Amino acid sequence: MGILDRISALITGFGHPTVREVRMARGAAVLRWRKAFRDQPELAEDLIRLSGLLAVQPHILTEGIPTGIAPVDPHAVMFERGQQQLAKVLLSLGGITPYELTQLMEKPDEA
Secondary structure (H helix, E strand, O other), X not given: OOHHHHHHHHHXXXXXXXXXXHHHHHHHHHXXXXXXXXXXOHHHHHHHHHHOOOOOOOEEEEOOXXXXXXXXXXXXXXXXXXXHHHHHHHHHHOOOOHHHHHHHXXXXXXX
């Protein structure tokens, strides 16, 4: 039995979720993550920081002027993109809007 046959057998055995089941699962996830962000406000900031969501791509400087993007390992880039995508999904489940995202990351001027 080939791998595709096994996957087909698994799908047939468990069946596909209905649209209603998918919506209920998403709704439950939203409620969990919003509660988590409400109970632990620092959670959103940690997700942003740990995922590198707002990290800047390194540039090559020529006489102090950015002339191009520094070469990077494609595997590392894909890994970072995956982390960032997961963070975006979790933040959106928690109800964080793009405006709130920028507000979270802006540091007040220290006087």
